[in-house]
Amino acid sequence: MASTENNYVTHGLRGQVGDLFVFKLVNGRTIVAAPPHKSRNEPTEKQQKQRELFQEAAIYGKTVTVTPELKAMYETSVPEGGSVYKVALADFMNAPEIKEVDVTKYVGDPGNTIRIRATDDFMVKMVDVTITSEDGSLIEAGEAIKQANGLDWLFTATVKNESPTGDKIVIRAIDLPGNITTWD
Numbered sequence: 064m065a066s067t068e069n070n071y072v073t074h075g076l077r078g079q080v081g082d083l084f085v086f087k088l089v090n091g092r093t094i095v096a097a098p099p100h101k102s103r104n105e106p107t108e109k110q111q112k113q114r115e116l117f118q119e120a121a122i123y124g125k126t127v128t129v130t131p132e133l134k135a136m137y138e139t140s141v142p143e144g145g146s147v148y149k150v151a152l153a154d155f156m157n158a159p160e161i162k163e164v165d166v167t168k169y170v171g172d173p174g175n176t177i178r179i180r181a182t183d184d185f186m187v188k189m190v191d192v193t194i195t196s197e198d199g200s201l202i203e204a205g206e207a208i209k210q211a212n213g214l215d216w217l218f219t220a221t222v223k224n225e226s227p228t229g230d231k232i233v234i235r236a237i238d239l240p241g242n243i244t245t246w247d
Contacts, residue, residue, distance in 0.1 A: 171224030
């Protein structure tokens with residue numbers, strides 16, 4: 064791949080010239096590259112799933128660019144030479160991460176807390192917590208509250224849990240496109 068920086072003849076050109084080469088505009092620079100070729104092999108199941116995921120991400124990215132509220136949110140994270148579409152596409156492709164869960168302050172009493180550190184490449188929209196007993200019955204479920212540091216979320220128990228030993232705590236972090244990461 065060659066760059067045609069400061070070349071008045073090729074500056075801003077885009078498109079394919081026969082089957083010889085392709086001009087691409089990348090971050091304001093004209094790039095000359097070999098033309099893409101399509102594989103003659105049938106895609107594997109994994110490749111097909113990835114293509115479908117990318118297609119969904121592209122639809123999400125286009126939707127963001129035409130939805131004023133979403134576009135305004137994503138514009139705050141556009142790097143120089145980037146676009147809202149690219150930021151939204153990347154956000155769709157990357158689920159949030161639950162980095163840390165601190166249950167040491169939860170002993171089954173109302174007011175006890177569970178701290179969750181959740182991150183995303185753009186924004187964690189919501190974190191919810193579900194606590195079930197050893198037999199699977201629901202004890203409590205609710206949303207955690209985002210803390211001032213922008214990383215931590217705090218869930219505050221409201222129900223007395225007589226026997227927290229053996230309980231199962233499930234935490235879900237959800238980002239703006241709806242990707243969900245679960246910790247249990």
